[in-house]
Amino acid sequence: MGFNLTNGGLIRRENFIDGEWTPAKDDARFAVSNPATGDIIENVADSGAGDARAAVDAAARAFPSWRNTLPKERAAILRKWHTLILEHSDLLGELISLEQGKPLAEGRGEVAYAASYVAWFADEATRIYGDIIPQQQRGKRMSAVKEPLGVVAAITPWNFPAAMIARKIAPALAAGCTVVAKPAEDTPLTALALALLAHEAGTPKGVLNVISASRDRAVPAVAEWLQDSRVRKITFTGSTPVGKYLARESAGTLKKLSLELGGNAPFIVFDDADLDAAVTGLLAAKFRNGGQTCVCPNRVYVQTGVYERFSKLLSQRVAELKVGPATDPSSQIGPMINFRAIDKIARHVDDAVAHGAKVLTGGKTLPELGPHYFSPTVLADASADMVLCCEETFGPVVPLFPFVDEAEAVRAANDTPFGLAAYFYSDDARRIDRVARLLEAGIVGINEGALASEAAPFGGVKESGYGREGSKYGLDDYLSIKYICQGGLD
Numbered sequence: 001m002g003f004n005l006t007n008g009g010l011i012r013r014e015n016f017i018d019g020e021w022t023p024a025k026d027d028a029r030f031a032v033s034n035p036a037t038g039d040i041i042e043n044v045a046d047s048g049a050g051d052a053r054a055a056v057d058a059a060a061r062a063f064p065s066w067r068n069t070l071p072k073e074r075a076a077i078l079r080k081w082h083t084l085i086l087e088h089s090d091l092l093g094e095l096i097s098l099e100q101g102k103p104l105a106e107g108r109g110e111v112a113y114a115a116s117y118v119a120w121f122a123d124e125a126t127r128i129y130g131d132i133i134p135q136q137q138r139g140k141r142m143s144a145v146k147e148p149l150g151v152v153a154a155i156t157p158w159n160f161p162a163a164m165i166a167r168k169i170a171p172a173l174a175a176g177c178t179v180v181a182k183p184a185e186d187t188p189l190t191a192l193a194l195a196l197l198a199h200e201a202g203t204p205k206g207v208l209n210v211i212s213a214s215r216d217r218a219v220p221a222v223a224e225w226l227q228d229s230r231v232r233k234i235t236f237t238g239s240t241p242v243g244k245y246l247a248r249e250s251a252g253t254l255k256k257l258s259l260e261l262g263g264n265a266p267f268i269v270f271d272d273a274d275l276d277a278a279v280t281g282l283l284a285a286k287f288r289n290g291g292q293t294c295v296c297p298n299r300v301y302v303q304t305g306v307y308e309r310f311s312k313l314l315s316q317r318v319a320e321l322k323v324g325p326a327t328d329p330s331s332q333i334g335p336m337i338n339f340r341a342i343d344k345i346a347r348h349v350d351d352a353v354a355h356g357a358k359v360l361t362g363g364k365t366l367p368e369l370g371p372h373y374f375s376p377t378v379l380a381d382a383s384a385d386m387v388l389c390c391e392e393t394f395g396p397v398v399p400l401f402p403f404v405d406e407a408e409a410v411r412a413a414n415d416t417p418f419g420l421a422a423y424f425y426s427d428d429a430r431r432i433d434r435v436a437r438l439l440e441a442g443i444v445g446i447n448e449g450a451l452a453s454e455a456a457p458f459g460g461v462k463e464s465g466y467g468r469e470g471s472k473y474g475l476d477d478y479l480s481i482k483y484i485c486q487g488g489l490d
């Protein structure tokens, strides 16, 4: 299979500002490369503070008329965007795989997932209800109405180049907000392609603006948004340290924030679990995108009664996973995103082994495949003093921690500053109810490894952030409530 994106016309190398494809003001560019080979795909605009400001100027100009569109008019544009995304599903899937590295089936799957948020929020746009408040005094009428916040700045990571951007832009546009967006340095091409399709769908100029930037220039570019009082909201998906930085630096203009941050998900297998189902669920949850997913299980706790059997079943299945580039349709695990990712994974594995973990399968880089490959790995006898217990590995590594009883497992699962996803497998109805309530996480999977859905609220607690994306709650983050009190009525 050969990638043929240029013919599809989806690759854009300029910023999309005020309805125009615009180079960076100083014409700077940076290279976007294929993580499977290191080859350069395209040189795109490297934006600075001036480009970021131009994007906000356009979004602020567009806001008064966009907020006054009828919800059903915004819904119609979002529906058209949804249709165009699906019509370009193959090309977009290839583009995601090309710049991010995930296997092609996953790239196409991500397109459908991203599109599902657009369709969902097209419908939600028409359901932004307020309240008539029951009368408290004669002659007075009180109501609450929901209004769009204004200009929204969206900052997204590289691991889901389409889904992360779609699940921010779609609710923002549905609510009547205008958007400035900055995708990750590693994966700007998908975001620019989505902007192209949104434009074709009829999004008026200035309503959606996307700028790309290299890591060094992203800092001053985003700082411009943090300090600009016209930007009323930051919606961010990425690491916890950067989320905290954005919260601190935007405090001067008190913006509303949605922060979808890092995780350190526990996955608990109790003695009473269906072990085959638990292995299958763990493979689905852990190895999606090669383990580079914020909801990937990072710590797997297995009760001692099934520990040996589970370790064996799991290692056999993991050893069978096919590693390779997205260009090979049989690949199940692609390259990691860059050298920093490989370094971190290798550091975690080395540290675990130095602290007594045993490698059951994998445990090494695969230079024969390319610069960024790591073999799917299972480590037995992991313990709390290993770095991988407290830091997100973000790679294809499963550490197995033995535990004796339920209280110990729950305590260990919650012993982290993070609280995004948590999973457990059990066939005991009382335990299922109890453990689901005790786990400190925004998302809990019970006997299930695949949790994501546009209809469900996605988000964390503790240092995994706040705000929810998707679901009937997802629009609230882009709206403010206005209380209106009218007096002098008979």
Ligand code: NAP
Pocket (backbone or CB within 6 Å): 155, 156, 157, 158, 159, 182, 183, 184, 185, 186, 213, 214, 215, 216, 218, 219, 222, 223, 237, 238, 239, 240, 242, 243, 245, 259, 260, 261, 262, 263, 293, 294, 295, 392, 420, 459, 460, 464
């Ligand atoms: P990251 O380093 O925090 O980067 C995320 C975004 O922020 C990128 O666009 C990045 O630009 C930008 N950025 C980084 N530092 C910045 C700064 N000082 N000023 C302005 N912008 C800055 O995270 P990542 O490594 O790309 O993504 C992996 C992390 O995201 C993991 O922790 C994962 O758990 C988390 N994640 C969370 C969710 C969720 O829903 N909770 C979903 C997916 C991923 P550059 O690319 O140029 O650095």
